[in-house]
Amino acid sequence: MKKINELMAELGFKNDAPDSVKEAFIKHLIKASTGVNVVTPSERKEIAENPQRIVQFKAPQQMSFDFIDENPTPKTSKKAVS
Secondary structure, eight states: OOOHHHHHHHTTOOTTSOHHHHHHHHHHHHHHHHOOOOOOHHHHHHHHHOGGGOOOOOOOOOOOOOOOOSSOOOOOOOOOOO
């Protein structure tokens, strides 16, 4: 089994490339192979330095295609002024 630095060298990554690029590539490989989203060391550092910038997202909701309006709005008839 090869080490990550050996794989990256075979793929053409330079040793002096930014660590964030290497982390992004590894993160993509992990996400593509296992479906798990990992936090990289540079992301962890950014979160620790700027906790106020973290956005909390609401839990995802299932889309609904039930087109019956539960709270219909009252229809008002307005006549056009001529």
